[in-house]
Amino acid sequence: MQERAQILVVDDEQQMQTAMEAVLARMGHAVLKAENGKQALEILERAKPDLVISDMRMPVMTGSELLAKIREGQPQLPVVMITAYGTIEQAVEAMRNGAFDFITKPFSAEELERVVTRAINPVKRATATREIKEAKRDSLAIVTSDAAFKRVLEIAVSVAQSSASVLIQGESGTGKELIARLIHTSSAQATGPFVAVNCAALPENLLESELFGHEKGSFTGAVGTKIGKFEQANGGTILLDEISEMELPLQAKLLRVLQEREVDRIGGQKPIPVDVRVVATTNRDIRQSVAKGDFREDLYYRLNVIPLYVPPLRDRRGDVQLLLEHFVRTFAGGNPRKITPELLNELKGYPWPGNVRELQNACERAVLLAQGDKLEAQHFLLGALRDAPGEEGGSDALRLHSGLSVAEAERRLIFETLRATNNNKTKAAELLGISIRTLRNKLHEYGGDSA
Ligand SMILES: Nc1ncnc2c1ncn2[C@@H]1O[C@H](COP(=O)(O)OP(=O)(O)OP(=O)(O)O)[C@@H](O)[C@H]1O
Numbered sequence: 001m002q003e004r005a006q007i008l009v010v011d012d013e014q015q016m017q018t019a020m021e022a023v024l025a026r027m028g029h030a031v032l033k034a035e036n037g038k039q040a041l042e043i044l045e046r047a048k049p050d051l052v053i054s055d056m057r058m059p060v061m062t063g064s065e066l067l068a069k070i071r072e073g074q075p076q077l078p079v080v081m082i083t084a085y086g087t088i089e090q091a092v093e094a095m096r097n098g099a100f101d102f103i104t105k106p107f108s109a110e111e112l113e114r115v116v117t118r119a120i121n122p123v124k125r126a127t128a129t130r131e132i133k134e135a136k137r138d139s140l141a142i143v144t145s146d147a148a149f150k151r152v153l154e155i156a157v158s159v160a161q162s163s164a165s166v167l168i169q170g171e172s173g174t175g176k177e178l179i180a181r182l183i184h185t186s187s188a189q190a191t192g193p194f195v196a197v198n199c200a201a202l203p204e205n206l207l208e209s210e211l212f213g214h215e216k217g218s219f220t221g222a223v224g225t226k227i228g229k230f231e232q233a234n235g236g237t238i239l240l241d242e243i244s245e246m247e248l249p250l251q252a253k254l255l256r257v258l259q260e261r262e263v264d265r266i267g268g269q270k271p272i273p274v275d276v277r278v279v280a281t282t283n284r285d286i287r288q289s290v291a292k293g294d295f296r297e298d299l300y301y302r303l304n305v306i307p308l309y310v311p312p313l314r315d316r317r318g319d320v321q322l323l324l325e326h327f328v329r330t331f332a333g334g335n336p337r338k339i340t341p342e343l344l345n346e347l348k349g350y351p352w353p354g355n356v357r358e359l360q361n362a363c364e365r366a367v368l369l370a371q372g373d374k375l376e377a378q379h380f381l382l383g384a385l386r387d388a389p390g391e392e393g394g395s396d397a398l399r400l401h402s403g404l405s406v407a408e409a410e411r412r413l414i415f416e417t418l419r420a421t422n423n424n425k426t427k428a429a430e431l432l433g434i435s436i437r438t439l440r441n442k443l444h445e446y447g448g449d450s451a
């Protein structure tokens, strides 16, 4: 049973007030009502509610002003702010100014119930309001000097404490998973599990059982009971990678999980409640998928409560230097390497289609391939070995290996890499950024190896 609490609802809209009162009363709570911030403060002088729920936009005094006053006078009193959809700035500001959580209009009765339950539960609240504000960026070694990207990280930390879903958009290799981990470690569920699922990696039926689990014998091949990733992530965070690749029927099931906060194992008898923060990523323009009917609009809105966009590396050239230094230091270990201004220039001019991951791999290769302590552009094999060279990448590669044909440069690099890895083809392929199959084909072509 839930404890009975007294809740102050502040909203200038009569209808909203009445609707919230109905939900809260049904939960067994007592409701106090105020039409604006001034009235709310008057009530707070004589009553001692356990929770305040306040709209953001009101006459007389804004929700932010009310929040500031409450934080001054009663810092222990949890405040939940109601923000309009799409006003991410408001939500972030509220969290930064000490709101316990926020809900986005329009919201369902279940959402209101969930937030209220979290807010009035002293144990959950204690963990939630712990010192989690300070950025966890350093512990995750997120390197950047870019203002736009820093802003993304700030928002990520600010909203981590709320239970809202987050959608992270950005090209491949930009650092989306790092941000998902930042959100997790900055959240009240930081001690809970962090579970990642790549939605593009499995066919639909397998993905369903991966996410939601199945009971023994529920389909051919279901030899044992399987606990799904949602259940595994209970009390923590689930990362749904490449969410835009999910098929429509499964999207419908996911939507249900997000709405009801419970999962149905395939072949299961009854739903299992889960308390999981959802972070999803995509490297496509998901709005376009919505427009084309490939992605459910309602699921999009449900996931996109907090949209984060990670800029590609070519739009934050200043980071190339920082990251280069960071990765070279990491991979070089006790054997430091020099980065010349010429090299830096070359690398800054390269478009980095694979973003930070490509730079990271290139640094690992370069450190391995360079014989002396001086790193040269040619050690970075930029774009030279892409299975399908991009237009920009191709010309850069030519420039970097000036004097050599691409084919010859490629051949040499492959043999150098094999030498550096003691002929370990798996490792060499990884460092070269090509599949092991491509590597074998190339070796076959050169007649250097028939394997
Ligand atoms: N700002 C950064 N500082 C340090 N390392 C970074 C940064 N951004 C990304 N990385 C590193 O680059 C690699 C790729 O990052 P990550 O996996 O987060 O990218 P992603 O956007 O999830 O990629 P994908 O779309 O391919 O899944 C990781 O090894 C990560 O640690």
Ligand SMILES: [Mg+2]
Binding pocket: 176, 177, 241, 281
């Ligand atoms: Mg990723």
